[in-house]
Amino acid sequence: GAVVSQHPSRVICKSGTSVKIECRSLDFQATTMFWYRQFPKKSLMLMATSNEGSKATYEQGVEKDKFLINHASLTLSTLTVTSAHPEDSSFYICSALLAGGGSGEQFFGPGTRLTVL
Amino acid sequence: QQQVKQSPQSLIVQKGGISIINCAYENTAFDYFPWYQQFPGKGPALLIAIRPDVSEKKEGRFTISFNKSAKQFSLHIMDSQPGDSATYFCAATLNSGGYQKVTFGTGTKLQVIP
Numbered sequence: 001g002a003v004v005s006q007h008p009s010r011v012i013c014k015s016g017t018s019v020k021i022e023c024r025s026l027d028f029q030a031t032t033m034f035w036y037r038q039f040p041k042k043s044l045m046l047m048a049t050s051n052e053g054s055k056a057t058y059e060q061g062v063e064k065d066k067f068l069i070n071h072a073s074l075t076l077s078t079l080t081v082t083s084a085h086p087e088d089s090s091f092y093i094c095s096a097l098l099a100g101g102g103s104g105e106q107f108f109g110p111g112t113r114l115t116v117l
Numbered sequence: 118q119q120q121v122k123q124s125p126q127s128l129i130v131q132k133g134g135i136s137i138i139n140c141a142y143e144n145t146a147f148d149y150f151p152w153y154q155q156f157p158g159k160g161p162a163l164l165i166a167i168r169p170d171v172s173e174k175k176e177g178r179f180t181i182s183f184n185k186s187a188k189q190f191s192l193h194i195m196d197s198q199p200g201d202s203a204t205y206f207c208a209a210t211l212n213s214g215g216y217q218k219v220t221f222g223t224g225t226k227l228q229v230i231p
Contacts (some may be wrong), residue, residue, distance in 0.1 A: 097216055
């Protein structure tokens, strides 16, 4: 149980285009999902917290207009990288909070590798 | 500000040996300390976790030791195997806005050689 999927697993796009990444909780409902960014050989940096039916909460330094987050249902959150540039190339990972699971019960997706040419 | 410091950055251990990774935290409000294992190109997976009211937790070959007064905790992997080769992240969580916010350590790349 507690499986989180991400789609796509890899995406290559041209500079200036927008890319949407989906995060789904497959066998549980998640009122809260998180989006992280990970640079090579680095730790995960929290970008934003996504709550179902409300606006996402962004961490300091993360551009809201560039990284659009939508949490339309209890099993789906999307991250859209708008007008992507090469510096946006990174590994994006989502996680979902298991409702009632207690402290720190986040389950992570397999990640999406974004490469912007 | 790095709230969770992790060492070493990389570690090479012989098969059958003990792998030890150390972490230290600053914020005494942290109330849960998970360890994650991440293979290349994959998302992190929860390995084992401990609460600050417990000094040690063991699950199979994995043991967390927790020293609340020193604000330090460590992961011990007994009888290390080549399949354990991965990057390990310690983490600390605290309640923020009704949910647990996770702060990750910097990661330790473990290589277990045959």
